[in-house]
Amino acid sequence: MKKSLIALGFLMFSCSTNFEDPSLVQDLRILAIRTEPCEFIVGKDLDDYYFVNMSLLLGAPSYLVLDEPFTCVVRHCDITRESPTCEGKTSLELRRFKCRVGNNTISVYIPKEVVQEVQLQDPTYGTPVHSGVAVWLEVVVLDKNLFGLKSVLFSPENPKGRKANQNPVIERIQIDGVPITLPLKLPRNRPFLFEVVPSSDSKETKVFPALNPPGEPVSVTEFLTVSFYSDAGAFSDWQVSDKPQNIFEQPTSGVKFQSTWQIQDTDTKSVRFWFVLDDGSGGVAFSSFEADID
Template sequence: MRPAARPATWAAPPRAVRRVVAAVAIAVAAAACGADFEDPAIVLDLRMLGARAEPPEVLLPPDAEPEDVDVPDIDICALVADPGASRRLAWEMVACAPTSSGRCDRAGAPFVPVGSGVVDDPDEAEVPVPPCGTLRPSPALADILRQSIDEDPLQGFSSVAVQVEIFVKPEGAADADGIYGVKRALFAPQLPPDRAANRNPSVDGVRIARAGDAEPAEDVALARCTAADAAPIALVPGEEIALFPVEPDGVRERYVLPTLDGGSRSFTENLTYSWFATAGSFSAATTGGPTDAFGNAPRLDTRFTAPDVDAPADVALWLVVRDERGGAAWYEMCARVEP
C-alpha cells in the first residue's frame, strides 16, 4: 500500500551545518547576489538537479490497446546533490498519469511504485550511486496509460506521458524535510511508420578557454572531485574561464511527428545546457535552446568565475543536457581553487 499523502506543498530542505567549501559558497553567493536570495545555479544543500528515463520514449503500435502492448522496463534515475551535509538519503518513486502539480496525489487514480531505497551521501562517494527505480510493465501501468490517453486532448495522437514523482529526504528525517521532483516517460504511436524513438542526448566532453585563448584549448576531466581519476581544473580566486560543451556528431536527432491532416513533419532537436556548481558564479546558468526570432543559433558556452577563498578548496560542477523530447544526461566536473 502506498504511504499516506505527503504535504501538498513542495517542501524546502532544512539549512544544515555547512562544510568548509559550502560555507565559502554561501559567503560568495551573499556577496555577489545580496543576502535576500541565492543564485539557483549555486548548490548549497539538498537539491534535485535533473532526472533521466532510459529509454526516454517508447513507441507503440498505433491501434493497440494499452493492456495489449509489450512495454520495456524503463529505468528512472535522479541527479541529487547535497553538499551542505554528510548524510545518507532515502528516496521513493511512484508513477501515475500526469498532474499539474507533478505529484501523484489524486484520490482514486491508478499508480504504481517505481522503487525506493537509501543511497550514501551523493557527494562523498568515489563513484556516484544515484537514486534509480524501474518502471515495469503491469496491469497498473496499463491503467495509467489508459488514463493518460483519455485525458489527453488529442487522445494520444502524438504522445502521452507517464509521470514519475520522485521524493528524496535525509535518512530518518521527517517528510517535511524532503524535496520533490518529477520525470515523465513518453509513450507514442509509431506514426508515421518511419518514426524513431527518442534517445537520451550526450556530450563528448567539455573544453575550457582561459583569458587570452582564441578558442577553447583544454579538455576537462568529466570526473567528480572525489573520483580516483579526478583531474580538477586549476583556478585562482576570481579567475574566469569559458566552458564549452562538445557535441558529438548526430546528437541533435532529426525526428518526424504526425500531423492532423494525415501527413508528417520533420524537426531537428534543440539541446539545452544547465550549469551548476557548489561555489563561484556563472554568466549564464542555462545555455543552448532554440534559435531566436531571427534564426540565430544560441550560445552553448557559459563563463564560470572562481570563488574568492583564503585556502585551497574544491568546487563541484555539474552539466545537465536536455533535449526537447524528454531526453536528459548529466556530467560532473571538479575545479580546485588555490590562492
C-alpha cells in the first residue's frame, strides 16, 4: 500500500552500529527527525510551496572525534513499505547542507507538484473518506551510510474545523523523581530511574471522516512512545509506549515513560543522553544532555 489513510511518521536507520542494544549509541546515528509543522491542512487549491523547519538529531559517542561537518541531503521520492529509500530511484533534491553531531535545524520547501503527485497516487484522494497523505522526505548523511525518513502530512479540512497535528512537547526529564538540573554528575555502580514527562497536551484526539459516509466521524487519540539512548551504560528499556492493541482503542492509561539506567565500567568520564518523544502521527520532540560520571 503506497499511502495509508491515516499516515504515520516513522524513522529508519542504517549504519554499521551493533544494534543488539538499540539504546546504546556506539557510532554516528540519526536519532530523530522533526518538522514544524508536521501536518498541513490544505484546500482544493494548493500553495506553490510549503515551508517546514526541519530538525535533524545526530547522535554519536563522546569518544568519537567528529570535528569536520558532514554533507546532508533532504530529498523526496516514491517511498513504499517494500522500498523505503530513494536509492536507485528518481528523486527530487530539496536541500543540501552541512550537518554535525547534535541538533541541526534547516528550512525545507516542498513544492506543490510533489504534494499533487502523492495525492494522485492515493486511492482515497477525492473520496469522502480521504483524510490526508504523507509526503515522505529522506535525509541522507553522505559517505556515512546513514539515512532517515520523515513524513509530512497534507490533509483536507474534513470534517469541518479539523485542526492540524501539533508536535508533542517534553515538559521535563526526571531522575529518581527529581527534575534534572545541569551541570549533572552521576555516580557509577548504582541504578537511576529516568522519566520523560510529556506536556499535558502532547496527546491529541484526532477526528477523521466517517469510514462509511454518511456515518459518524471517527475519533482517535494519539499514543506516545519514548525512546531512550546513551553512549555508555545501559537502559533497562530502550522504548516505552502507551500504544493500544487496536488503533481505534484508547491508549493504555497510567503509563509512565520510565527506564532504569546504570553504568559499571571504571573508565567512562562522561555520558551523553538522548530522549525522543513520538506521538504516532508524525509529531516528534527530543531532548539531550551530557552528564559527568563520578
